[in-house]
Amino acid sequence: MQLFRSSVGRKLFMACSGLMLAGFVAAHLLGNTTLFAGSEAINTYAAQLHKLGPVLWIFRLGLLGALLAHVIFGIWLTLQNRAAKPIGYAKKTTQTTTLAAETMIYTGLALLAFVVYHLLHFTLRKVGLEPSLFSDATGQVDVFRMVVLSFQQWPLVLLYVGGLAALFLHLSHGISSIFQTLGVCNEYLLPLLRKAGFIAALALAAGYLSIPILTYFGLVTL
Numbered sequence: 214m215q216l217f218r219s220s221v222g223r224k225l226f227m228a229c230s231g232l233m234l235a236g237f238v239a240a241h242l243l244g245n246t247t248l249f250a251g252s253e254a255i256n257t258y259a260a261q262l263h264k265l266g267p268v269l270w271i272f273r274l275g276l277l278g279a280l281l282a283h284v285i286f287g288i289w290l291t292l293q294n295r296a297a298k299p300i301g302y303a304k305k306t307t308q309t310t311t312l313a314a315e316t317m318i319y320t321g322l323a324l325l326a327f328v329v330y331h332l333l334h335f336t337l338r339k340v341g342l343e344p345s346l347f348s349d350a351t352g353q354v355d356v357f358r359m360v361v362l363s364f365q366q367w368p369l370v371l372l373y374v375g376g377l378a379a380l381f382l383h384l385s386h387g388i389s390s391i392f393q394t395l396g397v398c399n400e401y402l403l404p405l406l407r408k409a410g411f412i413a414a415l416a417l418a419a420g421y422l423s424i425p426i427l428t429y430f431g432l433v434t435l
């Protein structure tokens with residue numbers, strides 16, 4: 214309870230849940246790259262995941278818990294910081310900050326909106342293309358067909374580009390902040406850690422972006 218009450222404790226919850234979510238983002242990208250190996254590869258990968266049954270559900274619940282904790286503590290910390298800020302400085306002091314650091318709450322909320330859309334799109338299949346275009350009479354989904362047909366549509370490509378831009382901005386500050394909060398680095402290592410976090414965020418966003426972009430431009434086809 215003490216941890217919940219202190220702002221250091223809340224930052225620790227943010228860092229631990231952020232680490233879990235960033236780990237998922239990296240693992241999910243690795244899984245998604247099977248798309249480049251063709252239809253059989255990604256469909257076998259999806260089938261193996263679904264075969265995990267209860268283990269998959271435990272993992273999903275853990276991920277959902279981390280997401281909820283991250284969103285709630287993120288909003289809470291932002292409101293707390295705003296309330297603590299003295300109003301109306303006569304002169305603005307110069308402090309080293311970045312656009313990514315200043316906009317964490319906005320990129321975080323945009324990313325949340327993207328994830329909700331993404332789940333409705335690829336997991337629940339309630340938005341986007343008509344499911345009969347990529348599933349057979351028994352309801353069996355062809356994941357390769359679903360992804361490729363989706364990213365042949367420019368509005369969906371644009372939507373994913375927007376979501377992935379939010380992912381990049383959020384992680385470009387978030388990854389290094391996790392290690393800073395967990396005390397893994399000192400003031401000498403901090404600039405190095407910031408650069409490494411930025412490069413990791415860029416690599417993740419570029420990896421994800423390659424899927425809609427290469428598909429839209431016909432380098433991945435049915």
Ligand code: HEM
Pocket residue numbers: 238241245259273328331332335336356360373380421422424425
């Ligand atoms: C171009 C980018 C992406 C592609 C092609 C993609 C593809 C997919 C597909 C096909 C599924 C459904 C798997 C299935 O049910 O068989 C899925 C699920 C999911 N994706 Fe993505 N994804 C992308 C980006 C992202 C990003 C950036 C995030 C998070 C920030 C994300 C989070 C999730 C989550 C949470 C699930 C549900 C996992 C589950 O069912 O356990 N995805 N994705």
